[in-house]
Amino acid sequence: MSTKVPIVENVLKLNDEIALQNRKLFEHAGVFVVDLIGAPGAGKTALLELTLRQLKAIVTIGVIVGDPATCRDGDRLAKHSEHIVQINTGSGCHLDANQVRHAMDRIDLAALDILIIENVGNLICPVSFNLGQDCKVGMFSVSEGDDKAAKHPNLVVSADLLILNKIDLFPYIPFDLERFRQDVTHLNRTAPLLEISVARNQANAWLEWLTENAKREQRQTKSD
């Protein structure tokens, strides 16, 4: 004989509990934290290189970067900031809150204005795992095709900001921009969509969004 025990709890409740601890540490330090999610090759690391380079004089930025293997991204970013932590996930296809928690032991949060967590290149798995971030940023690129927002609804729905990179490739790759925009706003009408070209150094909208949010976070921390 068996009995059924109703529960109704979030499957990732234990991850969420650690994410909440992370968030408290971020808030205490007054750091604005972004979880950057995109496919391999979308240009996440290139965007962060540009960001670290261009904002160096204004804000202090740290990066936790996740990859299945190698320290290549960490090495690229370390040329622009001393606050870089590389995580190798092995076969893991996403970062979870506990991995970020441990990475925080290797980073001086108090020295930072902004922490960007560059998630493992993947449009599906990282989205469901809360890391304790302030904002989730979803990144697509023109070379991936105009259907990727429609095919990855979880990222579109969950994102606070969406980025379309590599717009300099429009002359070379068939890409229905209006359809892409419509697929985004169909599911998420509040997240801004920034169309940028890291290769052409055209990412000012992103830099402004990032610095404005960091200022807001600092004001919030001071007022608390």
Added chain:
Amino acid sequence: MHEISIAESVIALVRQHLPAHQRLIRATVRIGPMHGVEAQAMEMAWNVASAGVGWSTSQLKVVTPPWRFRCVSCGRCWEPATVDEHCVCGGTQVDIMGGDEFQLESIEVDCDTGQHQRKAAVHVRGSKPFKTGVAREHQSTDC
């Protein structure tokens, strides 16, 4: 392959609720299509992960509720066949009313040692169960 991670998360959660000295027969999870979890892959992942903790006779039941949209323009609620489906009124924006569920719903245990009943501990968005046999189209704004 985040199904393995999710299976391990379910196991950790079940451990918190499994009454002492009782055997897990079945865990039921409700995972909406938004999370990109494939039911068969999830059940396979459960077989691997549950064997690792001595629950090899247990089963995982994956309930997959449908997407459920509410049109921003006209308020109509419906279950789209695909996630990019627009409203018949021509409206191009929707609110997600269902399809984002991600819950451990219940566990079934061997109850030789007695009855155990617990009330739902946490309400999570989208936790309302979908009734079977409900028509796919609804004109009501009550989603």
